[in-house]
Amino acid sequence: MNKITSKFGSEKISKLLLKQAIPASIGILVMSLNMIVDTIFVGRWISVMAIAAITVVLPIAFLISSIGMGIGIGGSSIISRALGKQNIPKAFEVFGNQISLTVALSFLFVFIGTFFCFPILQLFGANGDIVFPATEYFHVIIWGVPFLAFAMMGNPVIRAVGKPNYAMFTMIFPAISNIILDIVFIKIMDLGMFGAGLATSISYAVSGLFVLWFFLSKNTELKIVPKYFKINISILKEIVALGGITVIRQGTISLLIIILNYTLFKYGGEISIAIYGIINRVMMFALFPVLGVTQGFLPIAGYNYGANDSKRVKETIKTSILYGTGIATLVFIGIMLFPDQLVSVFTDDKELLSLTPNALIIAFLATPVITTQLIGSAYFQAAGKAFPALILTLLKQGIFLIPLVYILPKFYGVNGVWMSFPIADILSTLVTYLYLKKEIRLNLN
Template identity: 70%
Template sequence: MNKFASNLGTEKISKLLIKQAVPATIGILVMSLNMIVDTIFVGQWIGVLAIAAITVVLPIAFLISSIGMGIGIGGSSIISRALGANKFEKAFLTFGNQICLTVILAILFVTLGNVFGVPILNLFGAKGAILPIASDYFGVIIYGVPFLAFAMMGNPVIRAEGKPKFAMYAMMVPAVLNILLDVLFIKIFNWGMWGAGLATSLSFASCGLYILFFFFSSKSELKIIAKNFKLDFNIVREIVELGGVSVVRQGAISILMIVLNYSLFTYGGEISIAVFGIINRVMMFALSPVLGVSQGFLPVAGYNIGAEKNDRVKETIKKSIYFGSIIGTIIFIGIVLFKEQIIWIFTNDATLLNKTPNAMLIVFLVTPIVTMQLIGSAYFQAAGKAFPALFLTLLKQGIFLIPLAYFLPMYYGVNGVWWSFPIADTLSTLITIWVLKREVDKNLQ
């Protein structure tokens, strides 16, 4: 661990960000590609309603697994700062507490998901002809969610150890497996949505098992030690405070999906939900490099905050925003130039080909500035400041996008849903800039 500590505290910031962000970006890209291929396969081999069913179900699975992600991000913030301050025992204890919390909570929520499956699907927008298809998918995928939760807990911890390549491999393994199993189960065995769900569930399991293998291997310096499973109140409280930001973010996204699916179904029917299903997959893939920059930012900033190297923290903030904004601009230009061609990848349905391109262009309108939102929230998580991190996290999805997506369609129909995205992005970015500048001026001088 000393070498890891030395690198994060002394190596050139731009080089560190590249070393952390590139593997994170590749991992997220491959995982996003996995979701895109899933959508392409079900859209081409099962039908348009299958795209709508996946759009409804996946936010539920990710809401449950976000518990693991929250525990992972909250714990990795503690681990990074502990390593920066040479408190290695605290890092080990935090890791053990993370595992214990993830296992307990993931099993609890999966049980609830099984018992209340149909009401949950209805709540998230599985109405009309979408419900039976969504039920087939949800009934299988729910069993892979505990593995996904463990994987999402372990991934940021691996990055906090300074092993970003292994974190990348952990995200690539399930993506490749899911694509192969989709072909086998949907195309060859003709198992429909149940087969698509089984492929996804098994891919989640492969990801969780890979990360478990990593922590038992000689590559990991954070070992799984039974005595560290005993929950420590102070560490659990800090994990919950910081990780709760990610859980609340995913919770806000889930509530947003309920509102979006309601508005889309009310003002545009099943076809509008399918349109958003395609846009959402493109968004996941296209924004992967920007998300990779924010993921790479966390361990670098967290370590240097723990080591009280304020100049390096400020430089990390500036360079992360700079790199992310350039990437966001390139992404937007690509959407403008190739929006029709992108839609053709997913479907040959004439209605979707007509309705999706302009809607997607509106949703991506202010992509060049979204990095500022992500880095602002990530900074406060890295610094262990839960409240401002939570506030900035909720700005887009919770405070702005949910009400906009509900009220704008009352006046502008389905177009109101699409315009709610750039409006929410612009407002939340402006506030994030103000809050982050205040923090830097006050505490990083």
């Protein structure tokens, strides 16, 4: 048994969580900074409509790449539990099936995206002046998506085998590449949206190739072994049951984006979509440490659940929620104190500067409570309990946020959209807390 992964079952939980969460947080931070810088560059060097175009296109790319993410998270849950039971052959077979599934499905969806570009963009809210820059951007980044899907698949597996620093690099290297290439292609070469898309697509390739290098060259418990590429139906079903949660969640987010973009365009025009683009980037950046704690939680909880150590599983849940809530509270305070300064980083457009800070404050009002919802849904995924994991994962974006985004603007206009976010956070957190409390009482005592 590898000494690194065996520490999941013996080392102090708080120390383990920091070892896993800090690299994950740094990786998410750098990727978030990358997307923020990307938004700043296109907003300042191209146009305000370029921000709106990216806001429309990226959810499509992330929907396709979420196939890899879902396969990665679903498979890594099985791998973590297999390692906890010291079942190394099963871990290898699961990983081989993950690779085959990711490659086949990501290229299939790229083919669909390429030949149905315009109707897909329209579906996701490309209207008015947004259509041309969105189309130009989409045509380029679609070819980098298979690399992104492979990287998304490999990232949670790298964490599952106890190498969180390398998982961090899968996010840092493409982010740095994208920032450098943005400067070259947009600022120096003046390639506009084509240059922005080219920089993003190449950065996806950097990430995917790094993950490929890791599993071919590093000394880990898992390697790329072609004989395991053959699909095993029972393993495939288990991967799909758990990984499908992530794909359905991303699909729900994409549906939410469609509804958001149409609602924002209806009640506030293109400028409201640009406002949401800025809010979305701030969300990705500000919450990076909370998401890092959630990612750090998964392999520790999965390993100890596989080892039938319910005491350590409960301690992992408690410690993760405590750390995440403290961080989320600090984030909330920072946003409430400096909304204008945050918005001014992205744009010097007077209309955006006047409208976005208030929207930002409203959207972040429930930030201190979100960790319970994130850890609660992650626990059920780590434990291999697909149905409750699916329901809890869909609570915020699907069950609560989509209806709220549709209903509230009828009464409060564009502000109704921003109000939907904290209301959905509070409701989903409450339900998750009750569900998790029952699970601990019945199955972890």
